[in-house]
Amino acid sequence: MEVEAFLNSSKLLQHWPSCLVGLLLVLVIKYIVRKRKDSSKQDGTVRDEDVATEFEEVADDDLQPALEEKPHVQFVPGQTLNPKGAQRFYELVCGRRSIRSFSALPKPSLSVIEECIRAAGTAPSGAHTEPWTFCVVEESGVKQSVRWIVEHEEQINYNKRMHPQWVTDLRPLQTSHVKPYLTDAPYLILIFKQTYGTTKEGRRKTHYYNEISTSISAGILLCALQAAGLSSLVTTPLNCGPALRELLQRPENEKLLILLAVGYPSDDCKVPDLERKRLDEIMVKY
Ligand SMILES: Cc1cc2nc3c(=O)[nH]c(=O)nc-3n(C[C@H](O)[C@H](O)[C@H](O)COP(=O)(O)O)c2cc1C
The missing domain is CATH 3.40.109.10 (NADH Oxidase)
Structure with missing residues (x-):
């Protein structure tokens, strides 16, 4: 038995080049599969967590937008720059507590x-x-x-x-x-x-x-x-x-x-004594 095991292991040793080729082949296949997955992400066939919906199989010619296609209308700006508005809004939301x-x-x-x-x-x-x-x-x-x-x-x-x-x-x-x-x-x-x-x-x-x-x-x-x-x-x-x-x-x-x-x-509502981050801690200027 011991002789047989030795012969088997020595056969394996003899075949190490083909083992290496096999391993390389597996790695190449894995790489190609990964590449194909990445490229299908770009053409939208892979489901992203935020777009986790099946797309129905429809021929490209039959694709219709979910929204009606209409001419765009003129945007009417309803306001002018109002720095006081920003300040007032901050004062309002600053008072919000859970x-x-x-x-x-x-x-x-x-x-x-x-x-x-x-x-x-x-x-x-x-x-x-x-x-x-x-x-x-x-x-x-x-x-x-x-x-x-x-x-x-x-x-x-x-x-x-x-x-x-x-x-x-x-x-x-x-x-x-x-x-x-x-x-x-x-x-x-x-x-x-x-x-x-x-x-x-x-x-x-x-x-x-x-x-x-x-x-x-x-x-x-x-x-x-x-x-x-x-x-x-x-x-x-x-x-x-x-x-x-x-x-x-x-x-x-x-x-x-x-x-x-x-x-x-x-009337007796209490809230945790929390501090909020300062502006310079949450905003980065470039
Ligand atoms: C996404 C999210 C989940 C939260 N979940 C809970 C919750 O399950 N229970 C709870 O008592 N408060 C919850 N809160 C409230 C937070 O604890 C609270 O917003 C935080 O402590 C800051 O306090 P403030 O809202 O008074 O500024 C949640 C807040 C957010 C934004």
Whole structure:
């Protein structure tokens, strides 16, 4: 047996040039596959995380834009340079804080919320796809269901899913899995990103950069709420998206991006003593 093993190993030694050629061949094939993947990225056939939608197979001649092709119209600039406007806007948004203690009363009128969402709807979006849905919840039973779902998942998040460092980083904010604001706040706005849409002809429509677009829209909503004198809390409860989507019976193309609580702060509302970065820490001039 030992002789046979020796003969086998010596045969291997004799064949090392062919082994090397084989190895080189494998490496070359791997390189070609990688190259082809990279080039298909450029022609748009590979799905990027932000464009995670299937393109339907359509002959090039039959391709139609999702938007109607119309002549461009004259842009009407509605304003002149207003440095005071920038300063006033800063003063307004500087006063925004995330609050976690809401007063149920007085209840802001729904028309104010609608106006703020109208403002959010002016946001730019990838290829003007407007990939957002704002679900406004004011019914107490639905708010209670949202709270059950979130508190149940957050208990698991804090105890098991989140890294101990994450839980530790949250300690100064004094957050926990208990979320009374979800039932105290007069309004919850659940902001869904639409991962794809449908054309008038019923074809699947790609919503390019839907997460970035919806986040910009949410930022405008926060500013509008602040301008209206309302307070808010942005939350992104881990693992709650599917259950909340089901609760609100949203279609499968919608994914929860932000759960926003909106209202007035309670009389004894306290906020973490936070500092913000200075301008020279966040801006680089070239
Ligand atoms: C993307 C995002 C996710 C957040 N998620 C939560 C959350 O799940 N729970 C929470 O209590 N606060 C959440 N916040 C609020 C932040 O903790 C808060 O914005 C931050 O501490 C700064 O405080 P400020 O908003 O008062 O300036 C979130 C904020 C953002 C922008």
